[in-house]
Amino acid sequence: MSIQANTISTSAAKTNELGTARLVAVAFAAAMLFTVGFANSAAIHDAAHDTRHVQSFPCH
Amino acid sequence: MIYRMFATAVAVGMIAAALISVLQSSTTAPMILLAETFELPVELYGPGGSEVDVGAAIERSLYTFLANAVTTIAFALILIVGLTFGNSKPDRTKGLLIAAIGFASFSLAPAIGMPPKLPGMPVGDLELRQYWWISTALLTLAGLLCLFVQKKIPLQVLGAVLLVAPHVWGAPIADEMDSDVPATLAATFTANAIAMSAILWLSIGATAPYFFEKFKAKDA
DSSP: OHHHHHHHHHHHHHHHHHHHHHHHHHHHHHHHHHHHHTOOOHHHHHHHHHHHHHTTOOOO | OHHHHHHHHHHHHHHHHHHHHHHHHHTHHHHHHHHHTTSOSOOOSSOOSSSOOHHHHHHHHHHHHHHHHHHHHHHHHHHHHHHTSSSSOOOHHHHHHHHHHHHIIIIIHHHHHSOOOOTTSOOOOHHHHHHHHHHHHHHHHHHHHHHHTOOOHHHHHHHHHHHHHHHHHOOOOOSOOOOSSOHHHHHHHHHHHHHHHHHHHHHHHHHHHHHHHHTTGGGO
16 A cells, blocks of 8 residues: 555656656747847847848847 | 756757758858848848958857757757657657657748748848747647647647638738849748758757657666
8 A cells, every 4th residue: 555655656756847847948948949039139139140040030 | 857858958959050050051151141242231230241251250150050059959858848748659750750840830830921031131020020930830839739649620620720820810021022132042041941940850850869768867
């Protein structure tokens, strides 16, 4: 019984950890894409200029 | 798991960034430089392309590589999150399938309404185009998942509607179509740019499953 309970709680912890990892990964990806593709700062725009044109991110 | 995802994303992202940066340097980059010579003399943004300055050219390539790397690592993270869903093993077939969905959502669908353009070409309002790009990418992603990842008919119909919706709404367009950039150069650039995105997604789709398995042991 206690082994079963232990297995269930371990699997729940794993699911929880996977869910957190997915959220963190997607949040980082969104922030990175926003910076390279969309941020309005002139310095970032200049640095990412050619990438924006090739990746079809909206550019000037 | 977080370590495993990020380590994989950095590894495959750097490989893809190196690959497309090399390819871009002999395809799209010279076209951008050439197009910039047609731009109006009042250059508001970006490094000018008319003067030949080796130092500036190297600096520009370096920045482009960095921006490419951030982009590829971000797309790789999204692809890796996709690998963790479903019951099937995260093998190369699954990686390439997710890559196809990613390419369609983040490159092909936005390119239908707003094809990759050279500097100096007429474009619509920047903010509206950004909203349209983001909406189109997310709606296409949701639409493809509804269509191909589950089997309920009503949701599949909804998926088809989501796919078409942003194009029925229409992308913001420029008031005028005239440009000093030659049409053949623009068309070649668009085809090359979309091909670069395809290569990017193929590259991360093919390599991510390998590194994701490799970093599994270190993530215990």
